[in-house]
Amino acid sequence: MRAPVTEHPAPSERVRDALRAAHLYYMQDLTMEAIAAELHTSRSSVSRLISYAREAGLVEIQVKTPAERISTALQRIQDKHHVTVHVVPVPDSANEVDRLERVGMSAARILNQYFDSNMTMGIAWGSTMSAVSRHLQPKVTHNSQIVQLNGAANTRTTGIVYASEIMSRFGAAYGAYVQQFPVPAFFDDPATKQVLWRERSIRRVLDIQKRMDVALFGLGTPLSDVPGHVYTSGYLDEQDFQSLNASHVVGDVATVFYRSDGSSADVPMNLRSSGPPLDQLARVSRRVCVVSGKSRMPALRGALAAHLITDLIVDEATVHGLLDD
Amino acid sequence: MRAPVTEHPAPSERVRDALRAAHLYYMQDLTMEAIAAELHTSRSSVSRLISYAREAGLVEIQVKTPAERISTALQRIQDKHHVTVHVVPVPDSANEVDRLERVGMSAARILNQYFDSNMTMGIAWGSTMSAVSRHLQPKVTHNSQIVQLNGAANTRTTGIVYASEIMSRFGAAYGAYVQQFPVPAFFDDPATKQVLWRERSIRRVLDIQKRMDVALFGLGTPLSDVPGHVYTSGYLDEQDFQSLNASHVVGDVATVFYRSDGSSADVPMNLRSSGPPLDQLARVSRRVCVVSGKSRMPALRGALAAHLITDLIVDEATVHGLLDD
DNA sequence: CCTCGGTTTGCACAGATGTGCAACTACCTT
DNA sequence: AAGGTAGTTGCACATCTGTGCAAACCGAGG
Known part of the structure; x- marks a missing residue:
């Protein structure tokens, strides 16, 4: 700059x-x-x-799928979960990296339809959000802001960068004010969180989060051989994993965990998480979820069950797996 | 087809x-x-x-002018007349034909932002509308219709084709139902119009016109060396012209005439016109006017005074002339 | 006035896209 | 079954677009 x-x-x-x-x-x-x-x-x-x-975002290009071209199977999913699905075409042969990259690019462009002046968008961080942030299409907005949903990471591995860098990419793309959330991803002691949450500076951010118009997030998954970023970068120890297992957790949104039936209220780990409670998240009017790769399918099923998603951007292969429900 | x-x-x-x-x-x-x-x-x-x-309209491309890039002079016009102005860049050197063609093309694309499923659009006919119709961008809509605003012409001169052809181009582009208006442009005797207007088949069309969501029209002008189509194709005789002169008419929308102050109620010729009364037109929620060439400037001033326009698509040179008000 | 660093410009080439054409295919007609 | 018709395909070429590079340009110091 x-x-x-x-x-x-x-x-x-x-x-x-x-x-x-x-x-x-x-x-x-x-x-x-x-x-x-x-x-x-x-x-x-x-x-x-x-x-x-x-x-510079002076030109806007969108590809629109006419309603009658949506397969009935997909339509059924949309109706069942009250969700709009954007299918990203990716060849089955593509590897996970390419897949994520391409879903991220599509997501970034679709996002421009949803975010505008005078809006607040909350964003999580992780490999998916990192991919999206790298492909944002600039768009001029006024009086808009980006707010971080959960505590910051500080690692830089395999293309995943500081949460703050993701944030600032969003801010730059939309000319939006960026509201960081300077807390750890997880607290060791729930009491610490309780105390910190009473601080005015923190309350201010929590307040902005509560009033956001759009939430944008990927899904984390503790299962599978390709787990989410949170699960691999030393945020969690052996005991934590045991706790998650004991709770039958299948995924997380912004470091808040849920089970396959969508429940999350009584997962102990969530008392230590910095992300917004999922029932609060579900009150945001537009909740955009980006998913790439079949490994996230259990997590996706859970997120749908929890009604966390209003707009789903997902690669072709993964959505096909979903059709069998 | x-x-x-x-x-x-x-x-x-x-x-x-x-x-x-x-x-x-x-x-x-x-x-x-x-x-x-x-x-x-x-x-x-x-x-x-x-x-x-x-x-096929599966791709939508739009160029958006950021608000802060609108000149203050233009902003003043917009505020004064409660109108959104789309300026079409055309080199001053361009001749009238090119100019019209290019304005028409831009208008056709802008129109796609305004017309959608479940809408009714009324359209006039004339050289401007002909140009627009030739450049329409298809867009899939459902349950939409196009309704003709004023009686049909039957000439085919210098690129201007049957009104019905213009209509059907619109219908084809949007997959809309086309409602023709099978009456003459002007009646010789106002009484004939009165009578015909009582016919159920005609009333049905008038009814649709009253309920339209978008009106699209060019401007006719009796002044200048490049008068509108209506004035040159034998619709009007010497006596008619005298009548228009006596009424100080500066322009027309869909064969309904108005003065420079926007008044039109007491123009005798309008009793014989097949187009919708201008006060009725002004109640349509979106009224898109396409203007090309400085010769239409007096007509444009009048139309603005009559509050006939909510969205104006006009070439650069002409809008510059307007700034001096 | 000259130099320096950073930016913009046009050229020439490289790369990407559009299109006439002939071969081909599917389907209909006789 | 042969022939006809209309639509589709890939090739070869034409056109259009993107970009490295050297020259020109501009403003800030010196």
Whole structure:
């Protein structure tokens, strides 16, 4: 981020030109050559202007699936769980990394339809959110904010970066105010959490969380050979895992755990978690969940049972597994 | 329009593939080459699939002007007349034909944001509407209809085609039911209109017009060297022109005339016109007006004064003329 | 006035996309 | 079964778009 000190043309000249070029290109179907003539510049500059327009979010492209093209099986899932499903096409041959990357990219674009000015979006962190954050499409919003849902991580492994970096990517993409949540992911002692939760600075964040318009999260899973980030990075010890097992936990949202029937209230670990109680989460008007890979299927079933999701973005193979219910 | 009798692959196979290709192309930024590999087909087929997806309205592209980039002068106009202005960039050097064509194309795309399922759109006819109709972007809608606002023309000159052809283009683009209005543009005798207006078949159409959600129209002008279609194609005789002059008419919407102050109630010619009274038109919740060329400026001023417009699509040069008010 | 660092520009090339055409396919007609 | 018709496919080519690079440009110091 460089301060706007040295700028060649007038500061907004570029935006104006980009806007005009984009208009001519996308609305009037002119070729870049023709646009170059109208703007008295070179074709390559026009190419760059239009790239800029796209990157700056001046152009919005969406692919819309006509209602009658949704398979009846999928329709049944949507009706049953009151959820809108966005299926991301990914070849079955793709590996987990590619899959996540592509689901993340699609999710980022779909998200732009849901987030706008004067809104607050709460986001979790983890490998899925990291992937999404890397592909965000900028969009100009005003008076909007991003709030962190659960305590921060501080590891940097295999492409997963600081929670704060994820947060700031979101903030930058939307021009939104970023509200960090400076607490640990898990507390050792529930009492510590209780005490800290009474602090005004913390209460302020909790308050913002309660009033958010959109929640965005991935799913963690303790099962499977590809567990979520939380389960592999030393947040939990042997005893914790035993506790989760004893509670029959199948997944988590923002470090809050739930069972396959969607219940979560009496999972002991949740007393130590920094994330929002799931019944509170379920009151957010739009709850967007991003899922990639079959390993998350049990977690997804549980999340659906808990009514945590209003909008599900999921890869093709995984959604197919879901159809057999 | 061919009945869906002979089709090579399964009827909807093509849509499915196009949708998938479009997803991969626009949402996941894959190259057509890569998409071809995933779909097990050739790159050129993918190119065609994506073209098809665009043409079929499966892809929606819009260029959005951030609020802070609207000039204060334009903002003043918008506030004053409670109107949203879409400025279409057209080089000053462009001739009237190009100008109209380009404004028409932009208008057609903007229109897609306003028209949707379960809506009724009323449309006028004339050179402007003809231009718009030629560039419509298809969009799948259900239970929507297009209703003709004023009596039909039957000439075919300089690119302007039968009103019915304009209508059916709209119907085809949106998959909407088309309601024709089989009456003359002007009646010789107001009494004939009175009588005809009592017919049930006509009343039905008038009724639909009253309940429309969107009205789309251009502006006619009797002044200037480039008058609207109505004024040049033999609809009006010498006496009519004198009458319009005597009434100080500056323009018309769907063959209903108004003065520069927006008044129209006591213009004698309107008793003979088949179009909807302007005070009725002004009650439609969205009223989209397409204007191209400075010759329409007086007509535009009048239409604004009459509060006929909620959304104005106009070329750059013309809107500049307006700023001097 | 000159130099320096950073940015923008246009060119030339590389890469991606669009399209005429001929071969092919499925299905209908005779 | 042969022939016809309309639609689809992949190839080869044409066109359009993206980008590395060197030159030009601009403003800030020196």
